[in-house]
Amino acid sequence: MSKNVTTDDSATPENALFIGIDLGTSRSAISAANGLRKNVESYVGWPKDAVSLKHLGGRDIIFGKDALDNRLSLDLYRPLGIGVIQEDKDGSRNLEAAKELINYLVEMVEPARGEQVYGVVGVPSEASGKNKEDIIEVTKGIFDAVMICTEPFCVAYGLDRTSDVLVVDIGAGTTDLVRMHGTVPGPEDQLSLDIAGDAVDTKMMELIKKKYPTASVSMNMIKRFKEQYGFVHSGNDKIEVEMPVNGKPTKHDVTDEIRDACSILIEPIVEGIHKLIATFDPEFQDRLRDNIILAGGGGLMRGLNKAIEDKLERVGGAKVTVVEEPLYSGSNGGLKLAMDMPMDYWQQLK
DSSP states (O other), X not given: OOOOSSOOOSOOOXXXXXXXXXXXXXXXXXXXXXXXXXXXXXXXXXXXXXXXXXXXXXXXXXXXXXXXXXXXXXXXXXXXXXXXXXXXXXXXXXXXXXXXXXHHXXXXXXXXXXXXXXXXXXXXXXXXXXXXXXXXXXXXXXXXEEEEEEHHHHHHXXXXXXXXXXXXXXXXXXXXXEEEESSOOOGGGEEEESOSHHHHHHHHHHHHHHHOTTBOOOHHHHHHHHHHHOBOSSSXXXXXXXXXXXXXXXXXXXXXXXHHHHGGGHHHHHHHHHHHHHTSOTTTHHHHHTOEEEESGGGGSBTHHHHHHHHHGGGTOOOEEEOSOTTTHHHHHHHHHHHHSOGGGOEEOO
Protein backbone atom coordinates (compact mmCIF):
# COMPACT_ATOMS: atom_id res chain seq x y z
CA MET A 1 0.00 0.00 0.00
CA SER A 2 1.32 3.44 -0.86
CA LYS A 3 0.12 6.98 -1.19
CA ASN A 4 -1.26 7.86 -4.59
CA VAL A 5 -0.42 10.88 -6.67
CA THR A 6 -4.09 11.65 -7.26
CA THR A 7 -5.31 12.62 -3.83
CA ASP A 8 -7.81 14.76 -2.01
CA ASP A 9 -6.80 16.19 1.36
CA SER A 10 -10.32 17.15 2.39
CA ALA A 11 -12.15 15.28 5.11
CA THR A 12 -13.90 12.03 4.29
CA PRO A 13 -17.50 12.71 3.22
CA GLU A 14 -20.02 12.05 5.98
CA ASN A 15 -22.13 10.02 3.55
CA ALA A 16 -19.31 7.61 2.62
CA LEU A 17 -19.85 3.85 2.81
CA PHE A 18 -16.52 2.13 3.47
CA ILE A 19 -16.06 -1.35 2.03
CA GLY A 20 -13.32 -3.95 1.74
CA ILE A 21 -13.19 -6.40 -1.17
CA ASP A 22 -11.12 -9.56 -1.47
CA LEU A 23 -11.25 -10.05 -5.23
CA GLY A 24 -10.36 -13.70 -5.57
CA THR A 25 -9.67 -15.99 -8.51
CA SER A 26 -12.22 -18.53 -7.28
CA ARG A 27 -14.36 -16.61 -4.78
CA SER A 28 -14.73 -12.92 -3.92
CA ALA A 29 -15.90 -11.43 -0.63
CA ILE A 30 -17.03 -7.98 0.50
CA SER A 31 -17.37 -6.46 3.98
CA ALA A 32 -19.14 -3.12 4.46
CA ALA A 33 -19.31 -0.59 7.26
CA ASN A 34 -23.11 -0.97 7.37
CA GLY A 35 -22.59 -4.45 8.82
CA LEU A 36 -23.29 -6.49 5.69
CA ARG A 37 -20.88 -9.17 4.45
CA LYS A 38 -21.36 -11.20 1.29
CA ASN A 39 -19.39 -13.56 -0.92
CA VAL A 40 -19.82 -15.04 -4.36
CA GLU A 41 -17.95 -17.43 -6.63
CA SER A 42 -15.97 -15.32 -9.12
CA TYR A 43 -17.95 -16.31 -12.22
CA VAL A 44 -19.83 -14.03 -14.61
CA GLY A 45 -21.93 -15.20 -17.53
CA TRP A 46 -23.98 -13.76 -20.38
CA PRO A 47 -26.76 -15.77 -22.12
CA LYS A 48 -25.56 -17.26 -25.40
CA ASP A 49 -28.72 -16.51 -27.38
CA ALA A 50 -32.43 -15.72 -27.18
CA VAL A 51 -33.26 -19.25 -26.05
CA SER A 52 -30.71 -19.00 -23.23
CA LEU A 53 -32.10 -15.61 -22.23
CA LYS A 54 -35.62 -17.04 -21.97
CA HIS A 55 -34.38 -20.11 -20.10
CA LEU A 56 -32.67 -17.83 -17.56
CA GLY A 57 -35.82 -15.84 -16.91
CA GLY A 58 -34.81 -12.83 -18.97
CA ARG A 59 -31.70 -12.12 -16.89
CA ASP A 60 -29.02 -10.62 -19.12
CA ILE A 61 -26.12 -11.38 -16.75
CA ILE A 62 -25.62 -14.16 -14.18
CA PHE A 63 -23.12 -14.41 -11.29
CA GLY A 64 -21.51 -16.93 -8.98
CA LYS A 65 -22.80 -20.46 -8.46
CA ASP A 66 -25.88 -19.62 -10.50
CA ALA A 67 -23.63 -18.87 -13.45
CA LEU A 68 -21.62 -22.03 -12.89
CA ASP A 69 -24.75 -24.19 -12.65
CA ASN A 70 -26.06 -22.70 -15.91
CA ARG A 71 -22.70 -22.61 -17.72
CA LEU A 72 -23.96 -24.60 -20.72
CA SER A 73 -26.34 -21.72 -21.51
CA LEU A 74 -23.78 -18.96 -20.96
CA ASP A 75 -20.67 -17.34 -22.26
CA LEU A 76 -18.99 -17.93 -18.92
CA TYR A 77 -16.05 -15.93 -17.58
CA ARG A 78 -13.81 -16.40 -14.59
CA PRO A 79 -12.20 -12.98 -15.00
CA LEU A 80 -9.56 -13.32 -12.28
CA GLY A 81 -6.51 -15.45 -13.00
CA ILE A 82 -3.59 -15.86 -10.56
CA GLY A 83 -5.38 -13.24 -8.48
CA VAL A 84 -5.48 -10.47 -11.12
CA ILE A 85 -7.77 -9.54 -14.00
CA GLN A 86 -7.01 -11.61 -17.07
CA GLU A 87 -6.19 -9.88 -20.32
CA ASP A 88 -8.84 -9.46 -22.99
CA LYS A 89 -7.80 -11.55 -25.99
CA ASP A 90 -9.65 -12.66 -29.11
CA GLY A 91 -12.81 -10.78 -28.22
CA SER A 92 -12.95 -11.91 -24.59
CA ARG A 93 -14.68 -9.75 -21.97
CA ASN A 94 -12.60 -10.23 -18.82
CA LEU A 95 -12.36 -6.54 -17.93
CA GLU A 96 -16.09 -6.12 -18.41
CA ALA A 97 -16.76 -9.27 -16.38
CA ALA A 98 -14.52 -8.05 -13.55
CA LYS A 99 -16.32 -4.70 -13.50
CA GLU A 100 -19.72 -6.41 -13.40
CA LEU A 101 -18.51 -8.69 -10.58
CA ILE A 102 -17.35 -5.74 -8.47
CA ASN A 103 -20.59 -3.90 -9.15
CA TYR A 104 -22.56 -6.99 -8.11
CA LEU A 105 -20.59 -7.26 -4.86
CA VAL A 106 -21.28 -3.61 -4.05
CA GLU A 107 -24.99 -4.01 -4.81
CA MET A 108 -25.12 -6.94 -2.38
CA VAL A 109 -24.12 -4.70 0.56
CA GLU A 110 -26.93 -2.26 -0.31
CA PRO A 111 -25.37 1.23 -0.27
CA ALA A 112 -27.96 3.88 0.51
CA ARG A 113 -29.07 6.34 -2.12
CA GLY A 114 -26.53 9.15 -2.33
CA GLU A 115 -23.83 7.31 -0.36
CA GLN A 116 -20.32 7.58 -1.75
CA VAL A 117 -18.47 4.28 -1.93
CA TYR A 118 -14.89 4.20 -0.62
CA GLY A 119 -13.41 0.79 -1.39
CA VAL A 120 -10.20 -1.07 -0.55
CA VAL A 121 -9.41 -3.91 -2.97
CA GLY A 122 -6.90 -6.65 -2.14
CA VAL A 123 -4.42 -7.84 -4.78
CA PRO A 124 -1.62 -10.46 -4.77
CA SER A 125 1.65 -9.51 -3.07
CA GLU A 126 3.59 -9.05 -6.31
CA ALA A 127 0.80 -7.65 -8.51
CA SER A 128 2.26 -5.42 -11.21
CA GLY A 129 1.48 -1.78 -11.82
CA LYS A 130 -0.61 -2.85 -14.82
CA ASN A 131 -2.68 -5.19 -12.65
CA LYS A 132 -3.36 -2.38 -10.18
CA GLU A 133 -4.25 0.02 -12.98
CA ASP A 134 -6.78 -2.52 -14.27
CA ILE A 135 -8.42 -2.70 -10.83
CA ILE A 136 -8.63 1.09 -10.66
CA GLU A 137 -10.10 1.24 -14.16
CA VAL A 138 -12.88 -1.29 -13.50
CA THR A 139 -13.90 0.39 -10.23
CA LYS A 140 -14.59 3.70 -11.98
CA GLY A 141 -18.30 4.44 -11.93
CA ILE A 142 -18.75 2.04 -8.98
CA PHE A 143 -16.45 3.54 -6.33
CA ASP A 144 -15.95 7.21 -5.58
CA ALA A 145 -12.48 6.49 -4.20
CA VAL A 146 -10.26 3.42 -4.21
CA MET A 147 -7.22 2.08 -2.38
CA ILE A 148 -5.22 -0.95 -3.58
CA CYS A 149 -3.53 -3.12 -0.92
CA THR A 150 -1.94 -6.55 -0.89
CA GLU A 151 -4.20 -9.34 0.31
CA PRO A 152 -2.04 -10.72 3.16
CA PHE A 153 -1.49 -7.17 4.45
CA CYS A 154 -5.28 -6.74 4.59
CA VAL A 155 -5.53 -9.98 6.56
CA ALA A 156 -2.87 -8.89 9.05
CA TYR A 157 -4.39 -5.43 9.46
CA GLY A 158 -7.84 -6.86 10.05
CA LEU A 159 -6.48 -9.06 12.82
CA ASP A 160 -4.70 -6.09 14.47
CA ARG A 161 -1.47 -7.98 13.89
CA THR A 162 0.68 -5.30 12.31
CA SER A 163 3.96 -6.44 13.90
CA ASP A 164 5.84 -9.68 14.57
CA VAL A 165 3.59 -11.84 12.38
CA LEU A 166 3.90 -13.65 9.05
CA VAL A 167 0.67 -14.16 7.08
CA VAL A 168 0.25 -16.86 4.43
CA ASP A 169 -2.87 -16.23 2.31
CA ILE A 170 -3.70 -19.29 0.17
CA GLY A 171 -6.07 -18.42 -2.64
CA ALA A 172 -6.98 -20.19 -5.86
CA GLY A 173 -4.52 -18.41 -8.16
CA THR A 174 -1.70 -17.43 -5.81
CA THR A 175 -0.33 -18.05 -2.33
CA ASP A 176 0.77 -14.71 -0.88
CA LEU A 177 3.09 -14.21 2.08
CA VAL A 178 3.87 -11.03 4.04
CA ARG A 179 5.92 -10.32 7.16
CA MET A 180 4.69 -7.48 9.31
CA HIS A 181 6.94 -5.33 11.47
CA GLY A 182 4.92 -2.32 12.52
CA THR A 183 4.85 -0.45 9.21
CA VAL A 184 3.54 -0.77 5.67
CA PRO A 185 5.43 -3.78 4.23
CA GLY A 186 7.84 -3.17 1.38
CA PRO A 187 8.52 -5.41 -1.63
CA GLU A 188 11.21 -7.25 0.35
CA ASP A 189 8.60 -8.20 2.97
CA GLN A 190 6.27 -9.91 0.51
CA LEU A 191 6.26 -12.96 -1.70
CA SER A 192 3.78 -14.43 -4.17
CA LEU A 193 3.73 -18.09 -5.24
CA ASP A 194 1.81 -19.55 -8.18
CA ILE A 195 1.27 -22.83 -6.34
CA ALA A 196 -2.23 -22.44 -4.88
CA GLY A 197 -5.74 -23.88 -5.05
CA ASP A 198 -5.92 -24.12 -8.84
CA ALA A 199 -2.64 -26.04 -8.94
CA VAL A 200 -4.07 -28.47 -6.39
CA ASP A 201 -7.15 -28.95 -8.61
CA THR A 202 -4.98 -29.65 -11.65
CA LYS A 203 -2.87 -32.18 -9.76
CA MET A 204 -5.94 -33.89 -8.32
CA MET A 205 -7.47 -34.22 -11.78
CA GLU A 206 -4.24 -35.75 -13.07
CA LEU A 207 -4.02 -38.27 -10.23
CA ILE A 208 -7.68 -39.31 -10.37
CA LYS A 209 -7.69 -39.73 -14.15
CA LYS A 210 -4.52 -41.82 -13.92
CA LYS A 211 -6.04 -44.15 -11.29
CA TYR A 212 -9.54 -44.27 -12.80
CA PRO A 213 -9.20 -43.71 -16.57
CA THR A 214 -12.79 -44.81 -17.29
CA ALA A 215 -14.35 -42.37 -14.80
CA SER A 216 -15.82 -39.10 -16.05
CA VAL A 217 -14.94 -36.10 -13.90
CA SER A 218 -15.05 -32.33 -14.46
CA MET A 219 -12.88 -29.65 -12.92
CA ASN A 220 -15.93 -28.35 -11.08
CA MET A 221 -16.33 -31.78 -9.46
CA ILE A 222 -12.65 -31.76 -8.53
CA LYS A 223 -13.01 -28.38 -6.81
CA ARG A 224 -15.98 -29.71 -4.87
CA PHE A 225 -13.99 -32.75 -3.73
CA LYS A 226 -11.17 -30.49 -2.54
CA GLU A 227 -13.44 -28.09 -0.69
CA GLN A 228 -15.31 -30.92 1.03
CA TYR A 229 -12.49 -33.34 1.78
CA GLY A 230 -9.15 -31.53 1.36
CA PHE A 231 -6.50 -32.77 3.84
CA VAL A 232 -2.77 -33.41 4.08
CA HIS A 233 -2.29 -35.42 7.28
CA SER A 234 -2.02 -39.20 7.55
CA GLY A 235 -4.58 -41.61 8.96
CA ASN A 236 -7.66 -40.00 7.41
CA ASP A 237 -10.81 -42.08 6.97
CA LYS A 238 -11.40 -43.44 3.50
CA ILE A 239 -12.85 -40.87 1.13
CA GLU A 240 -15.25 -42.17 -1.52
CA VAL A 241 -16.85 -39.98 -4.17
CA GLU A 242 -19.26 -40.70 -6.99
CA MET A 243 -18.04 -40.31 -10.57
CA PRO A 244 -19.92 -41.72 -13.55
CA VAL A 245 -18.49 -44.61 -15.55
CA ASN A 246 -20.22 -44.99 -18.92
CA GLY A 247 -23.04 -42.90 -17.51
CA LYS A 248 -23.50 -44.99 -14.34
CA PRO A 249 -22.84 -43.29 -10.94
CA THR A 250 -19.98 -45.25 -9.36
CA LYS A 251 -18.16 -44.85 -6.05
CA HIS A 252 -14.38 -44.43 -6.13
CA ASP A 253 -11.82 -44.30 -3.33
CA VAL A 254 -9.85 -41.04 -3.82
CA THR A 255 -8.23 -40.77 -0.38
CA ASP A 256 -4.63 -40.93 -1.59
CA GLU A 257 -5.26 -38.71 -4.60
CA ILE A 258 -6.81 -35.91 -2.53
CA ARG A 259 -4.03 -36.04 0.08
CA ASP A 260 -1.25 -36.13 -2.51
CA ALA A 261 -2.74 -33.27 -4.52
CA CYS A 262 -3.24 -31.05 -1.47
CA SER A 263 0.28 -31.81 -0.28
CA ILE A 264 1.89 -30.00 -3.23
CA LEU A 265 1.27 -26.76 -1.31
CA ILE A 266 3.48 -27.68 1.63
CA GLU A 267 7.02 -27.45 0.28
CA PRO A 268 6.66 -24.13 -1.62
CA ILE A 269 4.98 -22.52 1.41
CA VAL A 270 7.70 -23.80 3.74
CA GLU A 271 10.38 -22.44 1.41
CA GLY A 272 8.63 -19.07 1.22
CA ILE A 273 8.26 -18.83 4.99
CA HIS A 274 11.91 -19.76 5.50
CA LYS A 275 13.04 -17.15 2.97
CA LEU A 276 11.09 -14.34 4.67
CA ILE A 277 12.35 -15.38 8.11
CA ALA A 278 15.98 -15.91 7.06
CA THR A 279 16.20 -12.46 5.42
CA PHE A 280 14.65 -10.65 8.40
CA ASP A 281 16.49 -8.87 11.21
CA PRO A 282 18.11 -11.74 13.16
CA GLU A 283 16.97 -10.35 16.53
CA PHE A 284 13.32 -10.58 15.45
CA GLN A 285 13.30 -13.86 13.50
CA ASP A 286 12.04 -15.94 16.44
CA ARG A 287 9.03 -13.64 16.79
CA LEU A 288 8.01 -14.43 13.21
CA ARG A 289 8.55 -18.16 13.76
CA ASP A 290 6.07 -18.14 16.63
CA ASN A 291 3.41 -16.14 14.78
CA ILE A 292 2.62 -17.65 11.36
CA ILE A 293 -1.02 -17.38 10.28
CA LEU A 294 -2.74 -19.29 7.46
CA ALA A 295 -5.58 -17.47 5.70
CA GLY A 296 -7.61 -17.92 2.53
CA GLY A 297 -9.58 -20.94 1.39
CA GLY A 298 -6.49 -23.15 1.23
CA GLY A 299 -5.91 -22.63 4.93
CA LEU A 300 -8.98 -24.79 5.61
CA MET A 301 -7.29 -27.98 4.40
CA ARG A 302 -7.22 -30.30 7.37
CA GLY A 303 -3.76 -30.73 8.87
CA LEU A 304 -2.03 -28.16 6.67
CA ASN A 305 -0.83 -25.99 9.55
CA LYS A 306 0.64 -29.03 11.35
CA ALA A 307 2.29 -30.30 8.16
CA ILE A 308 3.96 -26.91 7.66
CA GLU A 309 5.12 -26.88 11.28
CA ASP A 310 6.63 -30.34 10.85
CA LYS A 311 8.57 -29.30 7.75
CA LEU A 312 9.83 -26.11 9.43
CA GLU A 313 11.42 -28.17 12.22
CA ARG A 314 14.46 -28.61 9.99
CA VAL A 315 15.08 -24.85 9.98
CA GLY A 316 14.36 -24.00 13.60
CA GLY A 317 10.67 -24.79 14.07
CA ALA A 318 7.58 -22.57 14.02
CA LYS A 319 4.04 -22.10 15.30
CA VAL A 320 1.37 -22.05 12.58
CA THR A 321 -2.29 -21.24 13.26
CA VAL A 322 -5.34 -20.86 11.01
CA VAL A 323 -7.28 -17.58 10.94
CA GLU A 324 -10.79 -17.83 12.40
CA GLU A 325 -12.67 -16.52 9.34
CA PRO A 326 -10.72 -17.50 6.21
CA LEU A 327 -13.54 -16.47 3.89
CA TYR A 328 -13.79 -12.90 5.16
CA SER A 329 -10.36 -12.26 6.67
CA GLY A 330 -9.20 -10.30 3.60
CA SER A 331 -12.36 -8.24 3.10
CA ASN A 332 -12.63 -7.56 6.85
CA GLY A 333 -9.08 -6.25 6.83
CA GLY A 334 -9.79 -4.14 3.76
CA LEU A 335 -12.79 -2.62 5.52
CA LYS A 336 -10.74 -1.82 8.63
CA LEU A 337 -8.09 -0.17 6.45
CA ALA A 338 -10.75 1.85 4.65
CA MET A 339 -12.11 3.15 7.93
CA ASP A 340 -8.67 3.95 9.40
CA MET A 341 -6.66 5.44 6.54
CA PRO A 342 -6.41 9.24 6.09
CA MET A 343 -7.66 10.82 2.89
CA ASP A 344 -4.25 11.21 1.29
CA TYR A 345 -4.05 7.43 0.85
CA TRP A 346 -7.14 7.38 -1.39
CA GLN A 347 -7.33 7.77 -5.14
CA GLN A 348 -10.40 9.73 -6.11
CA LEU A 349 -12.27 8.35 -9.13
CA LYS A 350 -13.96 10.76 -11.47
